Amino acid sequence: MHIAITCDHNGVALKARLVAWLGDHGHDVDDRAPHVGAEVVDYPPLCIDVCRQVLDGSADRAIVVGGSGQGEAIACNKIRGIRAGLCQDLFSTRISRANNDSNVLVLGAKIVAPELAEQIVATWLDTPFTGGLHQRRLDQIAALERGADS
Numbered sequence: 001m002h003i004a005i006t007c008d009h010n011g012v013a014l015k016a017r018l019v020a021w022l023g024d025h026g027h028d029v030d031d032r033a034p035h036v037g038a039e040v041v042d043y044p045p046l047c048i049d050v051c052r053q054v055l056d057g058s059a060d061r062a063i064v065v066g067g068s069g070q071g072e073a074i075a076c077n078k079i080r081g082i083r084a085g086l087c088q089d090l091f092s093t094r095i096s097r098a099n100n101d102s103n104v105l106v107l108g109a110k111i112v113a114p115e116l117a118e119q120i121v122a123t124w125l126d127t128p129f130t131g132g133l134h135q136r137r138l139d140q141i142a143a144l145e146r147g148a149d150s
Helices: 009-024 045-053 070-077 090-098 115-126 135-143
Strands: 002-007 028-031 061-066 084-086 102-109
Touching: 002 009, 009 028, 009 061, 009 070, 009 115, 045 061, 061 070, 061 135, 070 084, 070 102, 084 090, 090 102, 090 115, 102 115
Parallel strands: 002 028, 002 061, 061 102, 084 102
Antiparallel strands: none
């Protein structure tokens, strides 16, 4: 699978670990993060970048690593066609894929330990979308994105 990945200044170490882990597990990784150290980096442009990779088909999915992940999830979900799941445990990770067909995974480096982050990524990549009634709900979400309110 081709994965685009990025991070802000809070996620540098975890992102680096995940890039290596993804490569070790046979994924093609496009590391789109700026090379940051202690310099503060704004995350909205980073989110836009990897989400565009997903939407234009350059990447199958994307991963965004921030401090808490809250702002990154909000930013990603403002982009039409993106379904970003903020995942901090394996249950929410499975739901984000099985029920919500998330195409972007958001992780909080200050919240999720590196070992758990690897388990979350593995679960997220391996969990298929179940469709059925969940597709109906995704269709309703897509209608909201188009401006329909009912």
